[in-house]
Amino acid sequence: METELERIAAKARCEPKLRFTSLAHHITRERVQRSLFRIPQRSAAGVDGQTVKAAKECFGEWIEPMLQSIHRQGYRAPAVRRVYIPKPGKTEKRPLGVPTVSDRALQRSTAEVLSAIYEEDFLPCSFGGRPQLSAHHALATLNEAIAGGLTGWVLEADLKNFLDPLS
Structure with missing residues (x-):
């Protein structure tokens, strides 16, 4: 920078x-x-x-x-x-x-x-749209948290066509 x-x-x-x-x-x-x-x-x-x-x-x-x-x-x-x-x-x-x-x-x-x-x-756990951070970084961090036993549950949400009403 x-x-x-x-x-x-x-x-x-x-x-x-x-x-x-x-x-x-x-x-x-x-x-x-x-x-x-x-x-x-x-x-x-x-x-x-x-x-x-x-x-x-x-x-x-x-x-x-x-x-x-x-x-x-x-x-x-x-x-x-x-x-x-x-x-x-x-x-x-x-x-x-x-x-x-x-x-x-x-x-x-x-x-x-x-x-x-x-x-x-931004917090270190924020990944969306940030320079030098991608979805791959988010997945790697999530994988570390799950494998390290830092979480008890995982929520998956499908946001299909979520932004369509805006266009």
């Missing part, structure tokens, strides 16, 4: 009641560009049809207007391209939203800044 984000994380850790009121100045040209270069080349294009390669090539054209709209609190995310992908072994299809490449880079940059703050609040 870079120094700027380390300072944010330290502040969040030392002052847990602190409310950060403005973080837009941490969304910089350099941060968005680094995020853009971490998007895999084969990633799908959004509604604008722009590929990752094309977004990198014309970065200078779209980054400044995007940053200006963010800093004046007027940014509106472009529409998301909706595709339906097959569920393995089923006839149902899963809806998938594909943001534009530029918006994906911005989302990653924003998540990086917010993670510096919220990582300080």
